Amino acid sequence: MPPRSDSDNVGFLVADVTRLLRAEMDRRITAAGLELNPGDARTLSHAARCGSVRQNLLAERIGVEAMTVSSSLDRLEVLGLIERQADSVDRRAKLVHVTQAGEAMLESMQPLAAGLGAEAAKGIAPADWQRFLDTLKHVRANLTAARDQLRKENAAA
Incomplete structure (x- = not known):
C-alpha cells in the first residue's frame, strides 16, 4: 500500500x-x-x-x-x-x-x-495568537532566506 x-x-x-x-x-x-x-x-x-x-x-x-x-x-x-x-x-x-x-x-x-x-483568532488567547503570527513571520524569513541563497548560488554557477 x-x-x-x-x-x-x-x-x-x-x-x-x-x-x-x-x-x-x-x-x-x-x-x-x-x-x-x-x-x-x-x-x-x-x-x-x-x-x-x-x-x-x-x-x-x-x-x-x-x-x-x-x-x-x-x-x-x-x-x-x-x-x-x-x-x-x-x-x-x-x-x-x-x-x-x-x-x-x-x-x-x-x-x-x-x-x-x-x-x-476566535477562541485563541491574544498572547498565543501573537506568538502564532510571530512564528509565521519567522518561517517566512527562513524560507525567504533559503530562496535568496539558492538564487545567489545559481547566479554564481
Missing part, C-alpha cells in the same frame, strides 16, 4: 488556512459592494504592501502570471486606484504606484480584513 500523505503537515495546513482566508475575504469584498472584484482587491493590497514595484515582481509576489496582474492593473488604473510609470532604470519596465484613491479604497477594506482576523 502506498504511503498516505499527512494532511496535517505544515504545507497542507498553511495551504488550507490560506485558501479559507482568501475565500472568506473574497466573499466579504463582494458582499461589501466595493468597486473591485476580489482579484483586483488582492492586487491593490499587494501593490500597497510592496510600494513602488515593477509589474513582473508584483506578479511574482502575488503568485500569478504577469498577464493576469497586467489585466488587473488595467482595471485598477481605469478606476484611478493605481498609476503605472516608466522605470527610470529600465524604460521597458513599468512601476506600479498606489494613488490616494487607492489608499482610500484600502482603508475601506481594512475593517473587512480586521473582522476576518478576529474571526480566525
